[in-house]
Amino acid sequence: MTQMQQDPLAGLFGDPFQGTARGEAIRIATEKERKPLKGRIPGEAGIWIFIIGDLIAFSIIFLVIVSARMDEPEVFEASRHSLHIEFGALNTLLLLVGSLLVVRAIRAMRTGSGGAPLLFGLTWLCGLIFVVNKGIEYSMLINDGHSIDENLFYGYYFIGTALHLFHLVIGMIGMFVAYRISKRAVHTNREMQLAEVFGAYWHLVDLLWVILFPLLYLMRV
């Protein structure tokens, strides 16, 4: 109870028996109950409904961008060259590294080998650098005189990247929660499941960017 008063998040994900004999019994019980890695859905089924729905939505965005590019190839090509590709490339690298760190963090949590909080923290940091990087890129483009209603390319660029940025910020909140969970010595099945849910979500954010980046920055007419 004292721990819950000190830590507002503990009411959501906390384990009031941490460090006690009962806590040890729960740890042993949950380890026995824990399902094998193979032949099961990572996280829980619901997150995959969300991920598939989101992928369908973004797939339509990708098709719309390609279709608009075919209608106005000159506009898209000229606008593409006015983007700052180095920012996009750095962001791609950050998300790929972030995904690798998440995989290592989830594995560290599962095996209990330690280091998971550091890995989740570094992933969160990758997300933060992405946000700062994107902010600088947006401000440079606006200073160059570009805006969302300049043409269809910039309309889709700003909407597509802003929607992705929104996803990323949610992912950062998820990484923070996973970091808080991973700091605990004992993880219940529900907590492990939650960390996996946020891990799967982070991979979605990565995947979306890996497609969005070449569509906007690299694809030639």
Next chain:
Amino acid sequence: MTVRDFEPSSAAASPEQMVPSQSYEDLSPAQKDAQSMNRIGQLACAFWGPGMIVFFGIGAIWLSGYWPPEKLPGASAVEVLEWYQAHNTRLKVGLVFMTIAYSVMCWYGVVMAVQTRRKEGAFPVWTYVQLVCMACGTAQIVIMGAVWYAAAFRAGGCSDKNPCDLAPGSMEYIAYAANVQMMHDLGWMILLGTWMPFTFWNWALAAAILLDKSSTPVFPRWSGYLSILAGCSYICGQGDLFFFEGAFGWNGIFALYWNFGIFGFWVLTFAWLSYKNVQRGYVHTQDVVAK
């Protein structure tokens, strides 16, 4: 104090009391009689989920032709005016059906809030957020109906001081058309651009589902994720503020079809889940009650 499902003994000593959900089949005839009023009420509310879609179909698709929009965001003021004048009476009747569809959303929204209420104690935060956001969203789109009423009224109305025989191309005629176009635009902006109450409503429902740690959840956990997805999807409606064409304009695949498609799917899913809950007897049960 938080009630944890693996520690019922501590729950009994807390200010809140856990009581198990009771199946409808387990109730005595007297208890079934006592619940009948609430049971019918909840079933009626759940029915208005699909009912809302039917009314919307009659009003927006069949009669008025607002959905999908025949006049695109880039149409001129005169084109919009002529569209309103071409089938003015039919459009007005369609608008009445559309507004009924929007109004019954509050019936439908209440049944989900009532269902999730049973998992919250004395201060049902998520229930309140659901109700407030749903009421705001309903008020918003009913007002949208009124804005289009005004556009249809002005486009189709004549009087001694507002003659209908203005010369096309004259300044008075263009100003007249611009007024109608402004109200037409305003309706779309209210319908799609102000998505926030709908998104927060969906997210509050998702929170009520996903934060429930008990072994007898009100709705399945996957429906919580569906609710988050639906809430996120409405954000695409914001595109109507920036685009005169393309996927994010108000006639675009995102701002219009994706938004309405996923909202319709969400409505039907939760109407079905609520109906199943009521059929199973979750009408009067209150799992967490304040002493």
